[in-house]
Amino acid sequence: xxxxxxxxxxxxxxxxxxxxxxxxxxxxxxxxxxxxxxxxxxxxxxxxxxxxxxxxxxxxxxxxxxxxxxxxxxxxxxxxxxxxxxxxxxxxxxxxxxxxxxxxxxxxxxxxxxxxxxxxxxxxxxxxxxxxxxxxxxxxxxxxxxxxxxxxxxxxxxxxxxxxxxxxxxxxxxxxxxxxxxxxxxxxxxxxxxxxxxxxxxxxxxxxxxxxxxxxxxxxxxxxxxxxxxxxxxxxxxxxxxxxxxxxxxxxxxxxxxxxxxxxxxxxxxxxxxxxxxxxxxxxxxx
Numbered sequence: 001x002x003x004x005x006x007x008x009x010x011x012x013x014x015x016x017x018x019x020x021x022x023x024x025x026x027x028x029x030x031x032x033x034x035x036x037x038x039x040x041x042x043x044x045x046x047x048x049x050x051x052x053x054x055x056x057x058x059x060x061x062x063x064x065x066x067x068x069x070x071x072x073x074x075x076x077x078x079x080x081x082x083x084x085x086x087x088x089x090x091x092x093x094x095x096x097x098x099x100x101x102x103x104x105x106x107x108x109x110x111x112x113x114x115x116x117x118x119x120x121x122x123x124x125x126x127x128x129x130x131x132x133x134x135x136x137x138x139x140x141x142x143x144x145x146x147x148x149x150x151x152x153x154x155x156x157x158x159x160x161x162x163x164x165x166x167x168x169x170x171x172x173x174x175x176x177x178x179x180x181x182x183x184x185x186x187x188x189x190x191x192x193x194x195x196x197x198x199x200x201x202x203x204x205x206x207x208x209x210x211x212x213x214x215x216x217x218x219x220x221x222x223x224x225x226x227x228x229x230x231x232x233x234x235x236x237x238x239x240x241x242x243x244x245x246x247x248x249x250x251x252x253x254x255x256x257x258x259x260x261x262x263x264x265x266x267x268x269x270x271x272x273x274x275x276x277x278x279x280x281x282x283x284x285x286x287x
Contacts, residue, residue, distance in 0.1 A: 087269050087270065088267050088268060088269060088270070088271055090263070090264065090267065091263075093260060093264045094260075096259070096260045096263030096264040097255075097256045097259035097260045097263060098110060098111060098115060099263050100259040100260075100262055100263035100267070101114065101259060103267075103271055104162075104166065104218060105214065105215060105218045105219065106211055106214040106215030106218075108211070108215060109215045109216075109218070109219050113219070114219070114222075118252060121248075121252075122249075125245055125249070128241065128245060129241055129242045129245055131241075131242060134242075139243075139246060140242060140243070140246075141243065143237050143238070143239060143243055144239065144242070144243040144246050144247075146237060147232075147233040147236075147237040147239050147243055147244075147246070147247045148246050148247055148250040150232060150233070150236075150237075150247075151229050151232070151233060151247040151248070151250045151251040151254075152250050152251070152254045154228075154229050154232065154251065155229065155250070155251040155252075155254040155255050155258070156254050156258055158225050159254075159255055159258040159259065160258070162221075163262060163273070226248065226251060226252075229247065229248065229251045230244060230247065230248055232247075233247035233248075265279065266279060267279070268280050
C-alpha cells in the first residue's frame with residue numbers, strides 16, 4: 001500500500017464493511033497519513049532499523065569477547081580460603097564505587113541510603129522533566145554542554161580533595177579539632193570512640209556518635225557539594241530544569257567513575273592508597 005493516502009471526509013464511510021473484508025485503522029491523525037514504510041522527519045523506525053542495528057552491535061561485542069577469552073587467560077589466583085581472605089578484598093569493578101564509599105562513610109549511608117537515593121533520582125528524571133521540546137537530543141543546548149563540563153570538573157576535583165582528606169574519618173577528626181564539636185554528639189570523633197556515654201546512667205550514645213561523625217556529617221558534606229554544583233549551573237549558566245538535571249546527573253556519573261577508578265586501581269594492602277602503577281597485585285600478595 002506504499003504511496004496510498006487515506007482521507008477522512010465528514011459523512012463518508014472511509015472503510016466500508018462488506019461481507020468479504022473488514023478494514024480497521026487505529027490512531028490515524030487528522031489529515032493525511034505518512035507513506036507506508038516511512039517515518040516522520042528526523043526519526044527512524046524502531047523496527048527493523050534500530051533493533052537490527054542493536055543486534056549487529058551486540059553480535060560484534062559477543063564475538064570480540066569470545067576471541068579475547070580464547071587467547072587471554074583470566075587472572076585467577078590460588079583456591080579461595082575463607083579463613084584467609086585476600087588483602088585487599090576487592091569487589092567487582094561495577095561495585096567498587098560502593099566499596100570505596102564504605103571506606104569513608106558509615107555503611108548505612110554508603111551501602112543503602114546513597115545508592116537508593118541515586119536510583120530514585122534516576123527514576124524521577126522523566127517526571128521532573130516533562131517538557132516535550134527538544135526531547136531525545138543530546139544535552140539539548142550549548143548551555144547544557146557547558147554546565148555539564150563544569151559540573152564534571154567540579155565533581156572530579158571535589159572527590160580528589162575528599163579522597164586526600166579521607167572523607168568521614170580524618171575530615172571529621174579535623175573538624176572536631178578545629179571546632180570542638182564532639183560534645184554535640186555525646187561522644188568523641190572516630191579516632192577514639194568512648195567506652196560509653198549515658199543519659200541518666202542507662203542509655204549508651206556510643207553508636208549514635210559513630211553514626212553522626214562517620215555517617216551524617218559526611219553525607220551532609222556530599223549533599224552540600226551537590227547543591228553547590230547545582231547552584232553553579234543555575235546561577236552562573238542560568239540553566240532551566242532539564243539543563244540543571246543534566247548537570248546534576250553528570251556530577252553523579254563522574255563521582256561514580258572517580259570512585260570506581262580509585263577503588264579498583266588504587267587500593268592496595270590494608271586499603272591503603274597507591275598510585276595505579278605501584279599498587280601491589282592481590283595475587284602476588286597471596287603467593
